[in-house]
Amino acid sequence: MGIAGNLTPQQRQSFDSQGFIVIESFASPEEIEAMRKRMDELLQDFDPTATASIFSTKNQLKLTNEYFYESAEKISFFFEEKAFDDDGNLKQSKELSINKVGHALHEIDPVFKEFSCSEKVSSLLFSLGYKRPVVIQSMYIFKQPGIGGEVTPHQDNSFLYTEPKTCTGLWLALEDATVVNGCLWAIPESQKNGLVRRFIRGEDGVYFDNPSPSYDQKDFVPIEVKAGSLVVIHGDLIHQSFENQSSNSRHAYSLHVVDTDGCKLAEDNWIRRKVKPEPLYAS
Numbered sequence: 483m484g485i486a487g488n489l490t491p492q493q494r495q496s497f498d499s500q501g502f503i504v505i506e507s508f509a510s511p512e513e514i515e516a517m518r519k520r521m522d523e524l525l526q527d528f529d530p531t532a533t534a535s536i537f538s539t540k541n542q543l544k545l546t547n548e549y550f551y552e553s554a555e556k557i558s559f560f561f562e563e564k565a566f567d568d569d570g571n572l573k574q575s576k577e578l579s580i581n582k583v584g585h586a587l588h589e590i591d592p593v594f595k596e597f598s599c600s601e602k603v604s605s606l607l608f609s610l611g612y613k614r615p616v617v618i619q620s621m622y623i624f625k626q627p628g629i630g631g632e633v634t635p636h637q638d639n640s641f642l643y644t645e646p647k648t649c650t651g652l653w654l655a656l657e658d659a660t661v662v663n664g665c666l667w668a669i670p671e672s673q674k675n676g677l678v679r680r681f682i683r684g685e686d687g688v689y690f691d692n693p694s695p696s697y698d699q700k701d702f703v704p705i706e707v708k709a710g711s712l713v714v715i716h717g718d719l720i721h722q723s724f725e726n727q728s729s730n731s732r733h734a735y736s737l738h739v740v741d742t743d744g745c746k747l748a749e750d751n752w753i754r755r756k757v758k759p760e761p762l763y764a765s
Contacts, residue, residue: 487602489609497610501673501719504705505606508712513597514656517735520593521622524583528559530576551683553585554619554753560584564629580624581631588620588737589759598737603652604762606714610650613743616759618642618649621736625664630726632664635697637673638738639717640690641681643748648741649717655707656733664726666713667702673718683752 487508489497497503549558565572565579572579588598597603598617607615619642624630642649659665679692697720705713715721726732740747742761747753 487600487605487609489606494609497714497716500670501716502668502670502705502721503714504707505712505714506708507710508602509597509654509656509710511710514709516593517597517622518656518733520591521583521733522577524557524591525559525577525580528576530559530561530572530579551752551754554755555586555589555757557583557587557590558585562626562629562631564631578626579629580626582621582623584621585619585753587622587735588617594620594622594735597654597735599762603737606652606712607650607739607762608765610714612648612650612739612741612765614741614761614764615739616742616761617737618740618747618759619738619753623734623736625723625726625732625734627663627726627729627731630664630732632725633723635694635720635722637677637718637720638715639677640679641752642717642738642740643677643680643751644740644745645748646745647677647717648745650739651713651715651717652737652739653713653715654735654737655709655711655713656735657709657731659705659707659732659734660728661704661706661724662726663728663730663732664723665707665732666705666721666723668705668715668719668721669697669701670703672701672720673716675718677718680748681752682750683754684750688752 493503560581561579562581567573587594598620638649638651639647678695679690682689682691
């Protein structure tokens with residue numbers, strides 16, 4: 483057996499061809515339990531009256547505020563759009579109202595940092611050709627039962643643009659992900675068509691520089707995975723997820739990685755850090 487996380491030649495070929503691969507049992511049951519337990523603790527300590535920032539990939543322009551920007555180097559909490567009634571009150575408990583927590587879990591929290599900076603994550607990135615990778619953001623995504631919102635078709639390079647492009651998404655299922663509870667869907671080989679638009683931070687907020695193309699839903703394939711599976715996503719791959727129509731949640735932990743060797747983050751990305759992130763390794 484090779485080092486955990488190392489891709490086989492067949493896996494690398496599949497990734498280069500399809501734009502994504504699934505690595506089953508990437509995280510152990512113990513790691514999954516530790517991250518889920520830690521998130522429960524973070525939620526217990528969170529005061530929802532302190533902020534009501536709502537995250538939406540549909541209409542981020544109107545909802546953007548300093549809380550969103552500052553989350554780049556903090557552990558911040560974002561609600562589902564459907565979490566509030568007309569009077570602005572939560573319809574249900576805060577634990578069932580959160581869309582995601584981000585974007586610096588991998589740096590600040592010891593439990594999430596241990597997984598994010600593990601040897602198997604570094605080995606995987608080395609297999610993908612990264613020279614000096616950094617985790618630029620992390621998210622714990624809840625996909626709440628009934629109200630877990632859709633994530634519209636997008637490419638990760640749109641949000642975390644480097645010159646040249648180097649973003650890869652690592653999406654870890656903390657619960658089984660199915661077509662009913664909102665698993666990922668992707669258009670195989672769509673990364674070969676390049677980046678279609680960017681998400682830019684300007685003086686008046688954030689915006690896309692081009693409208694979203696229309697996609698034929700028949701081109702998407704579901705990526706149903708068991709808890710512990712890791713989906714590795716090319717930065718130009720078109721992918722999405724639908725609303726959670728089940729009575730069960732669909733927790734996931736997501737990392738986005740970029741290279742810093744011969745690459746630089748675009749200055750007009752939404753994420754602007756005051757402190758440079760530490761590389762996982764330098765080869």
